[in-house]
Amino acid sequence: MIMVLIKKELLTELRAKESFVTMAAFSMVIIVSFAFTFISPSGRFMEMAPGMFWIMVLFTSVLGLQRSFAYESEFDAFSAILSAPVDRGEIFLAKWISGSIVLTMVETIAIVPFILFLRIEIPANLLEGIGIIFLGNTAIMCLGSFLSGLAMRSRLSNVLVPILLFPLLSPVIIASVKSTTGWVRGLPIGVWETWVFILVSFIVIFGLLGYTLFAHITEE
Amino acid sequence: MLEIRNLKKSFFHQPVLDGISFSIQEGDSVSLTGPNGAGKTTLLKILSGITSKDSGEIMQSFKSFLYLGHAPGIYAGLSPVENINLIANLHHCALDSQRVDKAFSDFGLANHKYEASRVLSQGMLQRLKWMLASLMDWELLLFDEPYSALDEEGQSLAGTLFQSWKGERKTILFVDHNTERSQKLSSRQFILQGGLLEEDSVL
Numbered sequence: 001m002i003m004v005l006i007k008k009e010l011l012t013e014l015r016a017k018e019s020f021v022t023m024a025a026f027s028m029v030i031i032v033s034f035a036f037t038f039i040s041p042s043g044r045f046m047e048m049a050p051g052m053f054w055i056m057v058l059f060t061s062v063l064g065l066q067r068s069f070a071y072e073s074e075f076d077a078f079s080a081i082l083s084a085p086v087d088r089g090e091i092f093l094a095k096w097i098s099g100s101i102v103l104t105m106v107e108t109i110a111i112v113p114f115i116l117f118l119r120i121e122i123p124a125n126l127l128e129g130i131g132i133i134f135l136g137n138t139a140i141m142c143l144g145s146f147l148s149g150l151a152m153r154s155r156l157s158n159v160l161v162p163i164l165l166f167p168l169l170s171p172v173i174i175a176s177v178k179s180t181t182g183w184v185r186g187l188p189i190g191v192w193e194t195w196v197f198i199l200v201s202f203i204v205i206f207g208l209l210g211y212t213l214f215a216h217i218t219e220e
Numbered sequence: 221m222l223e224i225r226n227l228k229k230s231f232f233h234q235p236v237l238d239g240i241s242f243s244i245q246e247g248d249s250v251s252l253t254g255p256n257g258a259g260k261t262t263l264l265k266i267l268s269g270i271t272s273k274d275s276g277e278i279m280q281s282f283k284s285f286l287y288l289g290h291a292p293g294i295y296a297g298l299s300p301v302e303n304i305n306l307i308a309n310l311h312h313c314a315l316d317s318q319r320v321d322k323a324f325s326d327f328g329l330a331n332h333k334y335e336a337s338r339v340l341s342q343g344m345l346q347r348l349k350w351m352l353a354s355l356m357d358w359e360l361l362l363f364d365e366p367y368s369a370l371d372e373e374g375q376s377l378a379g380t381l382f383q384s385w386k387g388e389r390k391t392i393l394f395v396d397h398n399t400e401r402s403q404k405l406s407s408r409q410f411i412l413q414g415g416l417l418e419e420d421s422v423l
Contacts, residue, residue, distance in 0.1 A: 001309075001310070004306065004309045004310065008295070008298075008306055011298060011302065012295055012297050012298060015297045015298065015336075016297045071295060071296075071297065074295075074296045074338075075291055075292040075293065075294055075295070075296045075337070075345075076289060076290075076291030076292065076293055077292075077293060077294055077295045077296070079265075079268075079270055079287070079289045079291065079293045080293045080294060080303075080306075080307050080310070081310065082268075082269065082270045083268040083269060083270055083285075083286075083287035083289075084307070084310035084311055085284075085310075085311065085312070086310055219271065219272040220265065220270060220271040220272065
C-alpha cells in the first residue's frame with residue numbers, strides 16, 4: 001500500500017511541478033546571493049560551504065513542505081485516503097519518503113551551480129558526503145511531513161509550518177553542518193560521528209512519533 | 221448490519237450529534253435528510269472514519285464500504301482514470317481496464333479520461349463519483365448528496381444505477397435535500413434535526 005501512496009505523491013508533485021520548480025528556482029537564487037555576498041580575494045568558500053548548503057536545503061524544503069498537503073486540501077482529496085482501509089502511519093511514511101525524493105532531486109540540480117558559483121573543491125570520500133546529505137534530507141522531511149500534517153487543517157498552515165519547523169530543526173541543521181564540515185575538511189569519521197548519531201537518533205525518534213501519531217493529527 | 225448507539229459529536233462545544241442511535245440492515249437504502257448544519261455530513265464522515273466521534277458506539281459487520289463526500293474527493297492534478305485506479309488500489313479492488321473504459325463511455329466522460337481532473341465541471345466530477353461507485357466492490361455505500369450538480373442525463377444514469385443497487389440488495393446510506401426523490405429511492409428515511417435523529421419511518 002505504501003508504494004501506491006508514494007507513487008501518488010510523486011505523480012501529483014511531478015505532474016504539477018509546483019513544488020519542484022519553486023524549490024529549484026529558490027535554491028538557485030540563494031546560491032547566486034551567497035556567491036555575490038561572500039565574494040573574497042581568495043575566491044574559496046570551503047569553510048562556509050557546509051553552512052551555506054544546509055541553509056539552502058532548509059529554506060528550499062520549507063517551500064516543498066508547504067505544498068505537500070495543499071494537494072490534499074484541493075477537492076478534499078484527503079477524504080479519499082482517510083476513508084480507505086489504509087494505515088495512517090503509511091500515509092505519513094509516503095509523505096516523508098516522497099518529500100525526501102523530491103528534495104534530493106532538487107539538490108541534484110542545485111549542487112552543480114553550488115559547486116561552480118562558489119568555486120568549491122569536491123572533497124574525497126564522496127560516499128560519506130552522500131550519506132550525510134541523505135541523513136540530513138531524511139531528518140528534515142521526517143519532522144517537516146509530521147508538522148505539515150499537523151498544520152494542514154489550520155488557516156495559518158503556511159505560517160505555522162516554518163514557525164514550528166525552524167526551531168525544531170535546529171539540532172538537525174547543526175548536526176548536518178558539523179558532519180559536512182568534518183567531511184569537507186577530510187577529518188576521520190571518528191571525529192564527527194557524534195553528529196551523525198544525532199541525525200540518526202532524530203530520524204528514529206521523529207519517524208516513530210510521526211508513524212504513531214499521524215492517525216490522531218489527521219482526525220477532524 | 222450497522223448499529224449506532226448514543227453517538228455524540230460536538231464542534232467548539234456546540235453539539236452537532238447529540239446522542240443519536242439507529243441501525244441499518246443489509247439491503248437497506250436509507251436517506252438522511254435535514255436542514256443545513258444538522259450534522260448529516262458529520263455523521264457520514266464519522267461512519268467513514270474521517271472524523272472522530274466524541275462518544276457512542278459504532279458496530280458494523282460490513283466487510284467494505286465506500287465513502288463519497290460532498291466534495292469531489294479526488295486529486296485535481298491527476299486524471300480521472302488515475303484517480304479511479306488510485307482509489308481502487310487503496311480499497312484493494314482490482315479493476316478490469318475494459319470495464320473501466322466502458323464505464324467512462326457510459327458516463328459520458330470518455331473524452332476527459334486523461335485530462336487533469338481540475339478542468340472537469342462540477343457535474344462531470346459528480347458523474348465520476350457515480351462511476352467510481354459503479355466500478356468498486358462495496359457492501360456499504362455512504363454517499364453525500366449524490367444528485368448534486370447532475371444534469372438531467374446524469375440524474376437518469378444515477379437513477380438507473382441506484383435502482384440496480386437496490387435490486388442487488390446493496391446497502392446505501394445517502395444524504396439528499398430533495399425529500400420527494402429521497403422517498404422514492406430509499407426504503408427508510410432518517411431526519412436529522414437539532415443534533416437528534418427525529419424520525420425513522422419505514423416507507
